[in-house]
Amino acid sequence: MAQTQYGDISQRTAVHAMAKMLAHAEPVLVLNKFGQVKPIPKNKAQQGKFRRPVPFAVSTTPLAEGVTPTAHKIAYEDVAFTLAQYGDLAELSDVVNDLAEDPVLNDMMMLSGENAGATIEQVTYGVLKAGTNVFYANGAARNAVNTALSLNKQRAVTRLLTKMKAKKFTRILGASVEIATQPVEAAYVAVGHTDLSHDIRNLAGFVPVSKYAQRQPLCDQEIGSVDEVRYVLSADLAPIIDSGGAHGGTVLTTGGTSADVYPILFFGMEAYGTTPLKGSEAVVPYVHNPGKPDKADPLGQRGYVGWKGFHQAVILNQTWMCRLEVAATKL
Secondary structure, eight states: OOOOOBBTBOHHHHHHHHHHHHHHHGGGOSGGGTSEEOOOOTTOOSEEEEEEEOOOOOOOSOOOTTOOOOOOOOOEEEEEEEOEEEEEEEEEEHHHHHHOSSOHHHHHHHHHHHHHHHHHHHHHHHHHTTOSOEEESSSSSGGGOOOBOOHHHHHHHHHHHHHTTOOOEEEEEOSSSSSOEEEEEEEEEEEEOGGGHHHHHTSTTOEEGGGOSSOOOSSTTEEEEETTEEEEEOTTSOOBTTOSSBOTTTBOOSSSSBOOBEEEEEEOTTSEEEOOSSSTTSEEEEEEOTTOOOSSSTTOOEEEEEEEEEEOEEESOGGGEEEEEEBOBOO
């Protein structure tokens, strides 16, 4: 039976390398926890699709005695996506491998895992922050934004999500290496940058995770909740620098003139879909040890550690997610 090749390491060693990389990739990932997951099919085409049932029309006509009503027929909508391949590579010389006092190979696997997680996160973030439902903390466009998050703006967002019948989260992707979900208390989820922590904590009614009773945090990055929204923050969800209105000395700015604008993404269940980092054929580690001569490297002076994998993110329902663009208070 043919075996998958992972450079010059055995399949058993590759499993260890994959576990090591995923252990460092998992803490980086936030967005993959809240999307509908579509596992990558093995030996299939590069195109895939998410399927969703079309809701039945309401039946407002009274039944007639003895007359069977017309039966509905279930129909599905497809949202197509095309997988893209990502990867990265780091070089290791035989001299460093033989003489360095640091565990270089292990450190390179750690960094490769973090790189894989950050890459997948940025690809997903780019797709989601391009959604068409947008609110601004002030003004009518991004170039006017110079105001921090307010409770009224949060409630304007959740009012729309509720109006559009966005489902609150009742389960999320678990933290294990398997593709499995875990139940959570019903709520909408909002994700944003860690610079927003101060403003969120200052909202009236904020409850930090340390004060949760029976409720469990969604993940390590959750900081707390306000009303029906649970906030999850990550330093990888970067602001759009110098793109807002005049900073006025009260909000963060990179260039010193215009406010940095921070997207906060609010969504309900199944607003978007992703292919998982976890699971068969998702992300594959590659290790080529130095000291292995070949035609390109006759003396075996170079080795490599890297990864590659397929990923894609797609918005499934624009009306079940919103982007609120805000500034962050200067402290």
